[in-house]
Amino acid sequence: MQWSVHRPFGPPAPLDRLRLRRAALRYAAHGWAVTPGARLIGQRFDCGRPGCPIMAGHPALESWEDTASTEIAQVQAWWRHDPHSVLLVTGRRFDAIEVPASLGLRVLGAVRLNRRADARGPVAVTAAGRWMFLVGPGRPLRSELDHRLDVVRHGRGSWIPAAPSRTPEGPVRWAVSPEQAQWLLPEPAIVQELMTDALGAVREPQLTVPRQMSTARRGG
Structure with a gap:
């Protein structure tokens, strides 16, 4: 038997729900559309839909693209009773460029070292080592980035998980x-330029890397 190296999570405490709701409300108040995600129970996600086979992170609502909202009353209702994950819908106010930690660290280091205020924006990080740079919406990936297996642009039809x-x-x-x-x-374009410049120091993966469910579809 192989033992998991991850500490199992028990049932979320009420404090978890309040923290998640507070974060969702903060994002919505700034015009970032949110949608409730499946709840983490043990080592899998549960959206509450009978027979749902998806174990990884995914939206709790089947019609999440149409119902994602910035309305405070709606967001409060979604998190009133359940500790849903907080998912940010991309392709509206922003896109997200998801990269491996090796590339993300170099890009963020370049922004800070060179004091590139024009490239500074929110950057989310998952515990699995995926970095998500939030940028203005609508621009496709440069060819140097688009062909890589470990770089994904989240635009229309996608989402990213958000803290906490x-x-x-x-x-x-x-x-x-x-x-x-x-x-x-x-x-x-500015962030993609920095990413392209940093590629020389990052080895390209030979195999497809695991990604969150939202990366099953590249933003259009």
Whole structure:
């Protein structure tokens, strides 16, 4: 028998639901559309839909693209009783470029070292080592990034998990919080340029890397 190296999570405490709801309300208040995600129970996610086979993170609502909202009353209702994960819908106010930690660390280091205020924006990090740079919406990936197996652009039809949502590996956190970035989003071309410049020091994967459920579809 192989023992899991991850500490199992028990039933979420009421404090978890309040923390998740508070975060969802904060995002919505700044115009970032949110949708409730499946709850983490043990090592799998449960959306409450009978017979749902998805064990990884995914939206709790089947019609999440149509019902994602910034309305405070709606967000309060979604998190009134259940500790849903907080999912940010991409392709509206922002896109997200998801990269491995090796690339994300180099890009963020370049932003800070070179004091690139024009490239500074919110950056979310999962415990599995995926970095998500939030940028203005609508721009496709450069060819140097698009062909890589470990780089994904989240646009229309996609979402990303947001802090303080939890995954089996641990919580999602902000490497650069929206408050630190003053809720501003950099131009995607600038961030993609920094990513392309950093590629020379990052080995390209030979196999497809595991990704969250939202990456099953690239943003259009």
